[in-house]
Amino acid sequence: MRPLIAAFLSFAAMALSAGPKPQVKLTTSMGVIVMELEPQAAPRTVENFLKYVKKGHYNGTIFHRVISDFMIQGGGYVDYLGKKRTDASIPNEADRALAAGLKNKRGTVAMARTPDPHSATAEFFINVVDNPKLDFKSKANATTWGYCVFGRVIKGMDVVDRIRAVKTSNKRSDFLNLPVKPVLIKEAVQIQ
Template identity: 90%
Template sequence: MRPLIALLLSMAALTLSAGPKPQVKLDTSMGVIVMELEPEAAPKTVDNFLKYVKKGQYKGTIFHRVIPGFMIQGGGYVDYLGKKRTDASIPNEADRALAAGLKNKRGTVAMARTPDPHSAAAEFFINVVDNPTLDFKGKANDKTWGYCVFGRVIKGMDVVDRIKAVKTSNKRSDFLNLPVKTVLIKDAVQIQ
């Protein structure tokens, strides 16, 4: 009888821990985007992103880099192109995410970073095409580490497509592919 009770208790614990995946709604100046996050595949990355959502980091930020055959990137700058302060960078979990089946495919959400593989903080991007060159390949150098996918767009891909089609400018050398008309993230809230 005891082994049966232990088995039932462990099954109940698994069921409770495997609850619904967190979802975040981005209310943008071009419409709503809903993302479902993958905490099992990229736990530190999802925790980091949700921490920024909860403290209002993304409210008033912009999509500052829009490349139609690549991705749209946002979450780090406000509309006058001032950089928002961030907390410490997080470790790159691209290897773990890839092992769980998450790849930089159209509609997935990944962390932006500098050439340092472990420099991601608040900025994220949404892939508008499949980008296999951004997937983890190994730990040899910054080019092989890849970019950690931590979620996917489940609603509003039409909004993402409208954003990717906006006119951009390269007039500022420090902001290439900057939308001519601001694409604002009015707010980001966790809805599940």
């Protein structure tokens, strides 16, 4: 019985030291989305995201890529499609996040990146369906590295669903799946 008590006390101490998970509120032109972040599963990714939130980076950006059966992506461009400056990219923690049970499922938030697995800066996406093909598989190549999940939507999936349903255009070859009417992130603030 003593090992069981010791294990429980150890788990309880870890839970207390972890404290509440950070939450970020996105006020968009279509409503409010609240995300809860997972710093124990993806510490550098969460730290990076919160750094951009605190700097006000996301204020005035748009969801510039909306694919109704895939995801909505934002955080990198302003409404006239000027790219915002970012800090250096961060290492991909998709392997660590997956080991902690975070997968690219509907409602989860992950970092966007280029084909380079370690190129994520500020852009993020919200999965609107389960996307297992985006999960970490191995470190063998860029495709199998996957995309790091670092949080989930805890309020406002109805807003996410409204955004995923907006009309998009492929008129600009440099911006495929661009909403015809901009979907603005008015403000991003940490609320917990």
